[in-house]
Amino acid sequence: MGDVAMLTTYIHKPCRNQSSACCTTDLEDDCILSPHSAYVTVSLKAGSQSWGCVAMAGLEMHQIVDLERYPIDQLDSPRGASLVDSCRAALDDNALCALPGFVFPIVVAKMARQAEALLATSYRYDAPRMAYYPDGKEWPSDHPRSIEHPCRYHQALNYQIPNDSLVRAIYLWPQLSEFVRQVLGYERLFRSDCPHLALTVQFAGDGDQNGWHFDGNDAVFSLLLQEPSAGGAFEYAPYIRSSSEENYEAVARVVADPDTHAVRPPISAGTFTLFKGDLSLHRVAPVAGDRRRIIALFSYDREPGQVFPAILH
């Protein structure tokens, strides 16, 4: 890890109510804790900013993630290795690997409630965006590089997401980073250090959408916390471009007629999704109705200390 030392410490703290089956934190209403399971995980990053320190209260990871189905805590076992292999194959074939039921429904509902508490102070984004990063060239106004797509949603930024939230606990879980690293086949992978975009939560209400685009980073990881009342589908065109071919005509066809030319994978609340968004045009279609789409986005990088440019915040 270079000069950044990662230290994970487990501090046992006493249960508030030893006689109860649900003995700690604000999760009492969910009643899924066993007595004495309460602990706090503290991750300290020596030489890094203080927000690298987290208090993860209440649940052990096997109570959050379905480790029977997805044994990412045992990646060296045959079942763990086969999970990595199948995820890698899905990414190679479809540019997307969706793991439904990754987080248990009762926990994902709690994550959604914790996230909703952040909505009031989150940022509103409402500006059309282009699908591509600028390349410094002039393109005709009807060219896919020039067309603007509506983009409207609220977003809670990394520094606004509490250290003791469940969504941060899962993001900071070292085995998740290791799983992602193995699926991507990288020698090294680090969680982003961006105070704004390392971990974010996006909220899309009635009429909100995230317009067609390619991502700047080579992979994105999401956990859907809440499905919207209607609409809000994630739509994409797998590997529509390559490093040598932009395939503008096909991009134009997808934008003009997504029903015919885009794929709409089923992604339910609790699904952890790995997605190659740099080569695959994608969007979140407009949401309709009262219940918001809520999604957490996790960022990683092959270099330690990665921070996104301010223009993206």
Ligand SMILES: O=C(O)CCC(=O)C(=O)O
């Ligand atoms: O909300 C999603 O499912 C995808 C978000 C996305 O494409 C992005 O943040 O770049």
Ligand SMILES: [Fe+2]
């Ligand atoms: Fe994206």
